[in-house]
Amino acid sequence: MIKLPVYLDNNSTTRTDPRVLEVMLPYFTEKFGNSASRNHSYGWETEEGVDLAREQVASVINASSKEIIFTSGATESNNLAIKGVAAMYRKKGNHIITAATEHKAVIDPCMRLERDGGQVTFLPVDKHGLVSPQQVSDAITDKTILVSIMAANNEIGTIHPLKEIGKICKAKGVLFHTDATQAIGKIPLDVEDMGIDLLSMSAHKMYGPKGVGALFVRRKDPRVRIDAMLDGGGHERGMRSGTLNVTGIVGMGMAAEICRKELAPESERLLKLRNRLHEGLTSKLEDIYLNGHPVQRLPGNLNISFAFVEGEGLMMGIKDVAVSSGSACTSASLEPSYVLKALGLGDELAHSSIRFGIGRFNTEEEIDFVINDVVRAVNHLRNMSPLYEMHRQGIDLKTVQWAAH
Amino acid sequence: MAYSTKVLEHYNNPRNVGSFDKDDPMVGTGIVGAPECGDVMKLQIKVNPLTGLIEDAKFKTFGCGSAIASSSLATEWVKGKSLDDALGIRNTEIVEELALPPVKVHCSVLAEDAIKAAIKNLQEKQANSPQAVNS
Ligand SMILES: Cc1ncc(COP(=O)(O)O)c(C=O)c1O
Numbered sequence: 001m002i003k004l005p006v007y008l009d010n011n012s013t014t015r016t017d018p019r020v021l022e023v024m025l026p027y028f029t030e031k032f033g034n035s036a037s038r039n040h041s042y043g044w045e046t047e048e049g050v051d052l053a054r055e056q057v058a059s060v061i062n063a064s065s066k067e068i069i070f071t072s073g074a075t076e077s078n079n080l081a082i083k084g085v086a087a088m089y090r091k092k093g094n095h096i097i098t099a100a101t102e103h104k105a106v107i108d109p110c111m112r113l114e115r116d117g118g119q120v121t122f123l124p125v126d127k128h129g130l131v132s133p134q135q136v137s138d139a140i141t142d143k144t145i146l147v148s149i150m151a152a153n154n155e156i157g158t159i160h161p162l163k164e165i166g167k168i169c170k171a172k173g174v175l176f177h178t179d180a181t182q183a184i185g186k187i188p189l190d191v192e193d194m195g196i197d198l199l200s201m202s203a204h205k206m207y208g209p210k211g212v213g214a215l216f217v218r219r220k221d222p223r224v225r226i227d228a229m230l231d232g233g234g235h236e237r238g239m240r241s242g243t244l245n246v247t248g249i250v251g252m253g254m255a256a257e258i259c260r261k262e263l264a265p266e267s268e269r270l271l272k273l274r275n276r277l278h279e280g281l282t283s284k285l286e287d288i289y290l291n292g293h294p295v296q297r298l299p300g301n302l303n304i305s306f307a308f309v310e311g312e313g314l315m316m317g318i319k320d321v322a323v324s325s326g327s328a329c330t331s332a333s334l335e336p337s338y339v340l341k342a343l344g345l346g347d348e349l350a351h352s353s354i355r356f357g358i359g360r361f362n363t364e365e366e367i368d369f370v371i372n373d374v375v376r377a378v379n380h381l382r383n384m385s386p387l388y389e390m391h392r393q394g395i396d397l398k399t400v401q402w403a404a405h
Numbered sequence: 406m407a408y409s410t411k412v413l414e415h416y417n418n419p420r421n422v423g424s425f426d427k428d429d430p431m432v433g434t435g436i437v438g439a440p441e442c443g444d445v446m447k448l449q450i451k452v453n454p455l456t457g458l459i460e461d462a463k464f465k466t467f468g469c470g471s472a473i474a475s476s477s478l479a480t481e482w483v484k485g486k487s488l489d490d491a492l493g494i495r496n497t498e499i500v501e502e503l504a505l506p507p508v509k510v511h512c513s514v515l516a517e518d519a520i521k522a523a524i525k526n527l528q529e530k531q532a533n534s535p536q537a538v539n540s
Contacts, residue, residue, distance in 0.1 A: 310443055312469035316408065316416055327443060327469070336443065348440030384422045384473065386447035386465040387440060402439035403522070 004320045006366045010300060010359030011154050011182060012324060016251070017207040017258060017360070024209065024251040035244045036235060046246045053253025060256040061180070061199060062190040063216050069236045070249050073213035074181040075105040077200035078148075080215055080240065081177045082109040084226030085146045085198070086118060089175075093143035095119040097174075099131045100342040101158075102150050106179055110148075119143065125342050128293040129158035137168045146175045151183035151199075155326060155339040155355055156292030157301025159187060166195025175224060181205050181213075185259025186267055186298050191216060197224050203248065207360055208255030212248030215240075266360060270299035273358045273367050278302055280371035285378055287391075291326075291340060291353055300358035303340075305349040306374075308388035309381045314354060317377030321370050326353040348387075348397070408470055409504035415474035420481050423463040425449045430534055433527025437518045444468030444512065446476045448519035450483055450491070452527060459483050459491060464519075471509040475499050475516035488524050 007015070027049060035050045037043025054065040071077045086096065098110055100122045110120045121139045123131045136147055147169050152159045162178055169176035177198035180189055185206045191199060199216040203209055217239065218224045232241030259266075281288060287307040303326070306314060311327030326337030327350070336350035345353075356370070382388040387397060408416070424447070425432045431452050438445040444467060451461040462480035466473045478499055483491045499505070499513035 308467060310468050310472075312443075313416075313467075313473060316413075316470040346441065347443075351440070351443040384419060384465050385467045386436065386445050387467045389424065389447075389465055397440060402441075402445070403437050403518075 002363070002366050002369060005322045006320065006362070006370055007322050008356045008358060008362065008366075008370060009322045009324055010362075011157075011205075011298075011355060011357035013204045013210065014207045014359050015361055016204075016209055017255060019258060020208055020251045020254045023254045024247045027247040027250050031246075033246075035246055036233065046244075049250045049253075050244055050246060053249045053256075056253035056257040056260075057201075057214050058216075060184060060189070060260045061196075061216060062192055063199075064219065067191075067216050067219050069215045069217060069239050070244060070252075071213045071215055071240055072211055072245070073204070074103075074179060074200045074202035075213075077202070077213050077215035078103070078105040078177075078179055079109045080226060080229055081198040081200060081217075082106065082146065082148060083113065083229060084239070085175055085177070085224075086113050087227035088225050089145040093141075093145045095121070095141055095143040096146045096148065097121045097123065097136060097139045097144060098148040099123050099125060099150065099160075101125050101129055101153055101156075101339045102148070103154055103179060103181070106148055106150065125158075127343050128296070129153055129156050129291075129339070129343055130293065130296070131160060131165075133161060133164035133168055136165050137172070140168070140172050140174055144172070144174050146177060148177040148179070151178045151180040151189065152187065152298050152301075153292070153339065154182050155337060156303045156343070157182070157298035158293045159183070159296045159298065162189075162194040162196065169197075170195045175222075182298060182301075184256070185263055186270070186300065188263065191218070197222070198226075203252035203255055206252075206255045206259050209248050209251045212245050212252050214252065267299040270358050270360075273362055273364065274300060274302050274356075276364065277356060277358070277367050277371060278304075280368070281374060284371070284375045289349060291343065291345065291349075302356040302358070304354055304356070305345070305352040306354065306378050307349065307352055308385045308391060309378055310351050311353055313381055314352075314374075314377055317381060318370075318373050321373055323357070324355050326355065327351045411503045412470055412474040412505070415477040415503070416470045419464075419473060419477040421461075421463050421477065421484075422465065424465060425451055425461075425463055430530060431527075433523040433525075433530065435519045435522025435524075435526055437522050438468070438515050440467065444472045444515060446472065446515050446519040448476060448479060448516075448523050450520075450523045450527065452488070457487060459486050459488070468512065468515075469509075471503065471505055472512040472515065474503050475505070475512045476519060478502060479516040479520055483520055488527070491520055492524060494520055 033042030291303040311325030340350035496513035
């Protein structure tokens with residue numbers, strides 16, 4: 001028996017692993033101290049919990065625990081990295097390089113800096129969603145202070161060549177930040193080997209709790225300095241004041257520990273499930289297209305456009321499957337996903353996209369259920385799609401004059 | 406966002422899905438919307454040459470559930486009506502009947518446009534063809 005709806009939206013958030021919850025629970029009850037209380041055992045025991053978590057989080061990216069700053073999530077980490085660097089290095093320059101397909105939590109802080117007089121280059125991506133190291137290299141000027149390129153994309157799963165980009169940044173003396181929110185625990189990350197200076201993550205994307213995250217800030221070669229955004233009690237070495245979210249942090253530590261230990265078998269298992277889903281759909285449906293990179297992508301991510309069917313309409317037809325769509329209809333803006341548009345995908349295919357995010361707790365049985373459900377719904381909707389009808393009649397939809405509204 | 410029961414009902418049991426021969430002199434075809442905008446509706450009416458009433462209607466829609474429900478409802482409502490009465494169908498009535506939220510009002514506008522486009526197509530056809538019955 002499978003529990004419905006099947007949860008295949010793991011790029012959006014993940015279920016807290018029971019092993020994570022277990023280590024968190026005592027910190028809600030008997031271990032409730034403030035980790036900054038230095039004068040009694042309540043404080044010491046929570047500080048110990050935080051220290052361990054800091055080690056665990058550092059280990060998953062091969063950093064040192066002193067380089068980890070706990071935050072409320074990747075949104076805050078990205079904001080702190082980008083605005084914090086911009087403020088601290090403003091005498092050196094005001095130019096930031098990022099990609100068109102970044103998460104809004106990177107794009108919007110960059111746009112704010114632009115409004116405040118900074119300069120931002122949003123690099124275009126190729127049809128698979130990749131920014132090349134050469135593009136980064138070409139965009140660097142003597143005013144560039146930061147390059148921010150995500151490790152893996154949240155919609156299409158495309159994985160960037162971090163090591164090559166890191167090498168260029170190092171050679172040119174520019175700081176390198178990566179939003180690794182989607183990549184932690186799915187692909188190996190090593191801030192030393194990859195030359196990463198700042199790295200953002202969020203616990204709830206790695207089977208930890210919501211509302212907690214971390215920013216890695218390199219301590220040597222080079223020593224990176226950032227201006228704080230939250231001033232107050234001077235927590236987190238002055239970079240992020242505020243009483244620590246101890247329960248969340250302890251949970252994030254355990255989540256990171258599990259990710260580190262289980263990365264290899266887990267990513268292999270996810271890849272198998274993804275291939276099963278992809279092959280199942282491809283063998284039963286025509287005119288479906290993979291969005292993102294065919295191989296250089298997160299093992300659990302499958303983003304597919306089902307031509308002639310609109311994404312939100314399709315999601316309504318597969319109500320026993322929880323996924324998300326790049327279709328406009330899911331947002332108030334009526335604009336389809338800017339990530340899919342950046343790939344050069346026609347708007348109609350962007351409207352037809354579904355993101356399947358396979359995670360730790362999905363099973364083969366669930367994948368088989370999803371294949372059948374999606375195939376049924378797509379056929380049902382194509383049967384009532386005027387576009388499918390035209391396609392079957394041999395009409396090239398691109399030549400039709402649409403009465404756009 | 407939760408859908409109203411009426412939208413769900415039309416989505417799950419769409420009325421009058423299908424196509425008529427668009428070259429039939431008694432058939433009017435309206436195609437509105439664009440794939441890049443995320444919705445395209447094709448609505449067809451078939452008029453009885455003797456009574457001048459719409460005796461049948463069919464639709465095909467590419468779009469979200471609300472777009473599908475709006476066009477399904479539109480085909481139901483035009484049936485049995487004269488062309489003039491069908492032209493009187495307002496999108497606001499569709500919004501009300503399906504309890505569409507504000508972000509989905511454009512689906513009802515599209516359905517109203519589809520009815521109008523189908524009627525216009527029929528009238529143009531009849532004006533250009535001598536053997537068509539004008540009632
Ligand atoms: C790539 C990426 N960056 C940042 C975030 C923001 O994370 P949070 O909402 O936990 O702050 C997300 C999650 O949506 C993400 O996928």
